[in-house]
Amino acid sequence: MAGNKHYWIEAYKDGEFEFNCQQFDETLTKLAGEKSYLFLTYPNNPMGITIGREKLKEIAGIARRHGCYIISDEIYSEQSFIEEGHTSIAEFYPERTIVSNGISKWLGAGGWRIGFMIIPDGMRPVIDAMNMYNSEMCSGCAAPIQWGTKKGFEDTQEMRDYFANTVKILKTLSTMFRRTLDEAGIQCTKTGELGSYYTLLDFTNQPKTAALQAKFDKL
Secondary structure (H helix, E strand, O other): OOOOOOOOOOOEEOOEEOOOHHHHHHHHHHOOOOOOEEEEEOOOOOOOOOOOHHHHHHHHHHHHHHOOEEEEEOOOHHHEOOOOOOOOHHHOOHHHEEEEEEHHHHOOOOOOOOEEEEOOHHHHHHHHHHHHHHHHHOOOOOHHHHHHHHHHOOOOHHHHHHHHHHHHHHHHHHHHHHHHHHHOOOOEOOOOOOEOOOOOEOOOOOHHHHHHHHHHHHO
């Protein structure tokens, strides 16, 4: 990626998250014939947003039409607050989607740096490159962390209850925090109730911010 061109796709307006699929399509049209990648992060740090199934289907359809690869960071996957829960875009575009994940966020294991990637079979060179990189950069993981990770992947009622309670606690804290900010007259993104417990302050339409920006514009 280093040294290559990059393009930003609009995804935020008036406190709401809305991935601009038209701009995404137009950008890929301009890049026809070039290898392209879309980087997604959802649920998201620092905005506290996530993406629902219908929007993911639309994004996947555009990417497939243009042959665009997708790198999807889903490390907060089990902290989605929307009713339908988390959906990986790999469900709709498995042939060219690389999913990045790890246990430090959704398993509440901060500092336990165990990560994993899901890479399509047809992208064997990427798998080989990742194996080579990890063999040089990573050493053995402590046994307690390995056992804790194994526990986190078990499909048991205990773990289902853990994830459900985690979502309730984080959503409650996020709601209370945003309400406190609102009562103090501080605007913040309206997306904090969607997932990942983050809240981003929004100074876009603040009078003081506008006045300060005007001063900078004169410099």
